[in-house]
Amino acid sequence: MLNRLLFQRIDNSPLIIFRIFFGILVSLECFGAIATGWVKRNLITPEYKFPFIDFEFLQPLPGYGMYFYFCTMGLLGLCIAIGFKYRASIISFTVLWTATYLMQKTAYNNHYYLLILISLLMCFFPAERSRSYDVKMKPELESNAMYAYVKWAVVLQLFIVYVYASIAKMYGDWLDFSTIAVLMNSKKNYWLVGDILQEPWIHSIIGSVGILFDLLIVPALLWKPTRKAAFFISLFFHLFNSIIFQIGIFPYLSIAFSVFFFEPETIRKIFFKSKKPFTPSKLIVPTHKNALLLGFSVYFIIQLLLPIRHYAIDGDVLWTEEGHRMSWRMMLRSRRGKGTFKVVDNVTKEEFIIDPKKYITPGQQRKVFAYPDFAWQFAQYLKKEFEQNDRDISVYLENSKISINRKTYKPFIDAKTDLAAETWYKTKHHDWILPSNFGNSKN
Numbered sequence: 001m002l003n004r005l006l007f008q009r010i011d012n013s014p015l016i017i018f019r020i021f022f023g024i025l026v027s028l029e030c031f032g033a034i035a036t037g038w039v040k041r042n043l044i045t046p047e048y049k050f051p052f053i054d055f056e057f058l059q060p061l062p063g064y065g066m067y068f069y070f071c072t073m074g075l076l077g078l079c080i081a082i083g084f085k086y087r088a089s090i091i092s093f094t095v096l097w098t099a100t101y102l103m104q105k106t107a108y109n110n111h112y113y114l115l116i117l118i119s120l121l122m123c124f125f126p127a128e129r130s131r132s133y134d135v136k137m138k139p140e141l142e143s144n145a146m147y148a149y150v151k152w153a154v155v156l157q158l159f160i161v162y163v164y165a166s167i168a169k170m171y172g173d174w175l176d177f178s179t180i181a182v183l184m185n186s187k188k189n190y191w192l193v194g195d196i197l198q199e200p201w202i203h204s205i206i207g208s209v210g211i212l213f214d215l216l217i218v219p220a221l222l223w224k225p226t227r228k229a230a231f232f233i234s235l236f237f238h239l240f241n242s243i244i245f246q247i248g249i250f251p252y253l254s255i256a257f258s259v260f261f262f263e264p265e266t267i268r269k270i271f272f273k274s275k276k277p278f279t280p281s282k283l284i285v286p287t288h289k290n291a292l293l294l295g296f297s298v299y300f301i302i303q304l305l306l307p308i309r310h311y312a313i314d315g316d317v318l319w320t321e322e323g324h325r326m327s328w329r330m331m332l333r334s335r336r337g338k339g340t341f342k343v344v345d346n347v348t349k350e351e352f353i354i355d356p357k358k359y360i361t362p363g364q365q366r367k368v369f370a371y372p373d374f375a376w377q378f379a380q381y382l383k384k385e386f387e388q389n390d391r392d393i394s395v396y397l398e399n400s401k402i403s404i405n406r407k408t409y410k411p412f413i414d415a416k417t418d419l420a421a422e423t424w425y426k427t428k429h430h431d432w433i434l435p436s437n438f439g440n441s442k443n
Helices: 002-007 013-035 038-044 065-082 086-103 110-122 133-137 149-168 178-185 200-222 224-245 250-260 264-272 289-312 362-370 372-387
Strands: 009-011 145-147 335-345 351-354 393-404
Touching (some): 002 149, 002 289, 009 264, 013 038, 013 065, 013 110, 013 149, 013 250, 013 264, 038 065, 086 110, 110 149, 149 200, 149 250, 149 289, 200 224, 335 362, 335 372, 362 393, 372 393
Antiparallel strands (some): 009 145, 335 351, 335 393
C-alpha cells in the first residue's frame, strides 16, 4: 500500500510547470528586492544587520556586493525556469537564499522561510526531465513520469503550513476580530476599498475566512467534488492578500501550488497543449527507497515539531516571542515597544543613555524595543562596540514596555538585567522577560 502510494509512477506535468512558475517567481522576487529598495534597506544601509542568533558569521557582501548577490539569485531563478543546469541552479539558489534569510531578521517573513523549504525539496525532485534546456542538450534525460512521493511531499508540506496557521489564529484577539481591525487600520487610505476595510462586519468575515481557509483548503483541493470551487476560492483569497497586504510573490506561489492537486493529464493539456495520454508503468520500487523514507521522515518530523516548540517553553509565545519564528504564526499580532537603553561603564561606573538612532535604522529601532532577542542582540552589539575602545560595559533596558494589538502598554523587560551579560537560549524561557496577562486589558 505504501509502495503504491509513494512510488507509483505518475505524469510529471505538475512538477514541470511548477518548476517554470517557481523559477520565474523567485527571479521576480530577487530582482524586485533590488528595485523596491529592500536590499538596500535591510542588507546595505544598516551597520548591524541583526542576523539570526548563532549565524553572525553570515555577513552581507561589502559595498554594493549584495546587488550582485541578488542579481545572481535572480539569474539562477531564470535558469531554474528554463531547466538550465537545473540541479546546480536549484542547489545554488537554495544555499544563497538560505544565507540571505539568516543574515537579517528585521524584515522577517514566514514566506521567506517557506521559500527555503520548497527550494530544498526541489533540490531532490526530477523537475528538469521535460521542457528543459538540460533535456535539449541531453535527450536521454527526458521523461514524462515521476514518483508519486513528489506530489505528496508538496501536499504534506502545504498541509502543515496551512493547518498550523489556522490553529495559531484560534486565540482571543483573532476570535473577537480585534487583530483584524488593527491590521486593516493601516489600509484606511487604500483607494476604493479603504473605508470598507474598516467595517466590523468585514473584520468578522476576514477573521472567520482566515481560520476556515487555512484549515480546509488542502483537503478541499484534494477532494475532486470540491476541487474546482476550492481553487477559485484560493485564487480570490491569495489575490486579495496580494492587493491588500502587498506581500510579494507569495500569493502567486501559493496559487502555483494548485497544479499538484489537479489531474496531471489536465495540467498537461492546459499548459503543454498535449493530448497524448500518460501510460502508467509497472510499479518499480527504487533501490534507494529506505534512504528516501528515512530522509523525508526526518524532514517532516522536524516540520511537525518545530511549530509547536513554544509549548515546551514557559510563557505565552504571543507575549515572549520565544518559539514564534518558523512556526507559521502569520499576521497574528501587532507589537509596539518603548524604553531607554542605559549603559554603565563597569570600571568608572559612569552611566549614560544610548540613542539607538546613532547605531541602527528606524526599522530596527522598532524591533529592539518590542522583541526580546532584538534587545539582547543590540546589547551584545553595544558591548562589542565599546570593547573596541577598551571599555567594559553593562547594558540595561529601562522603562521597557510593549503593546500588543494596540492594547495598554505593559512592562516587558526587567530593568535590573544586564542584557550584555546574559546568554541567549533557543529552547528555554528567559526570566528577564517579565510575565503578563496582556490578553485581559484593552485600551
